[in-house]
Amino acid sequence: MTGSTSQSFVDIRGFKLPLVGLGTWQLSGRDCTRVVQQAIKIGYRSIDTAQMYGNEAAVGEGVRASGLRSEVMVTTKVQPERLAPHDLERSVKESLVRLRLDVIDLLLIHWPNPRVPLAETLGAMANLKHDGFVKQIGVSNFTVALIEQAVKATTEPLICNQIECHPYLNQDKVIAATRKAGMAVVAYSPIARGSAKGDAVLERIGKVHGKSAAQVCLRWLTQQGVAVIPRTSKIERLEENIALFDFELTDAEMKEIAGLARRDGRIVDWSWSPKWD
Template sequence: MQTVKAHGASIPALGFGVFRMSDDEVERVVPAALEAGFRHFDTAQIYQNEAALGRALAKAGARRDDLFLTTKVWVDNYHPDRFLDSVEESLDRLRVDRVDLLLLHWPGDAVPIAEQIAMLNAVQSAGRTLHVGVSNQTIAQMREAVALSAAPILTNQIEAHPYLDQRAVAAAAKAEGVAVTAYFGMADGAVPQDVQLAAIGRRYGKSAAQVGLRFLLQQGFVALSKTAKPDRVAENIAVFDFELTEAEMAAITGLARADGRRVSPPGLAPAWD
């Protein structure tokens, strides 16, 4: 699979995310994802399905060295007496001794970012993660994280899809050597139903959803796909055999609008760029 490179790491460009999926759904769909060729899996403490992902990967016989596993520390655990313990609990649930990438899930303001980064670095120094990163950070927060972190900040995982213009954040990330990981790429179901994306897809024999994923990949992003239906997995990964033209990329970029953001939880969301 195509990879995105940052700070010497190679991240599989298309990941499989398990946000808002039950244990049963995870355990049903992960074997199909492995069969289709997915090796990058993304979860989080707050999803409460790390254990289901760990069980599914183990039961399917996935080789640990073939996998790229990401999880995220929840904001309630941004304290010295909880941070490392919470990561150890995540590793136990995932049935591994380390993850490939550990992220701070949301910026949070109860604990200074310098302390958050110090704890993240301590986990990396302890060998519990190969790489560290952030999620949902603004340009200023990302730059501060990069400046504070002894370990390279590998990625900023942010909401990205055709209706949300993230070019400024992406440009700032590139300048810092930080990869962008795009989540919510289907915009909560809007992308697969988009008539303009469907029209573009017909030129290639692809669905609107595949066009949406391709749009993210061609910007150099790591794209997280998701489906709870095993019979849809093959469609999600079949996005490397066509290429959108510059005109098509520009047309899709033009779908962005001021109110395009879907994920902005009160009490967690920063003042977005």
């Protein structure tokens, strides 16, 4: 369960997006700050938060406390009910105040909102980029149809589509469309909310490589060039979740893990979700 933690990146038009980051949903307060600070200390260079998580202040504090702010990509996401241009602009400035950072490295639309024209939202995000409030922009929970709409709606490069992605959910269609649009795929819930641990197939493959089931699960994604943002509240698991670059899964193992996909594999589904592919 140990091994090299040296970082790898996905290159999107010269922007280096770390292949491993830390998810922070449900982390809060001092515990959140401590985990973020420690993650950066051991090599994480990407931290994922959102307006919805209510923890931007704690995340920002951890980033600043690390002393490595300039090396870290901080992602936050705009709530779907704040996507109209003026509100989006206000909400991003509020995020910056909570984070107490000079700039947001990557700003995402958290969930699509059919009541707000996409071109207006993306236009407002592009303006914030040009005015120096954010460095890069992208989307989350976008389907094939929404990706096609987004590409037509802006000339600004979109860096990524952050989507649910793990062995129990076949996301081939949306991954292909994301890549066709020149964007990186970022996997959320990449260890299926912890259920990779205890999976018989992942455990067995892990034994062959001297790795845990969670590491095999994360390696399966990163080996496909999919970035991952596993969350943990436990300092001792931070190292485990980033030690993914000192082993390689065989083609047969990659196929076997892909075979774990099932019809009911989706975990994150809300009343406001788009019609999934």
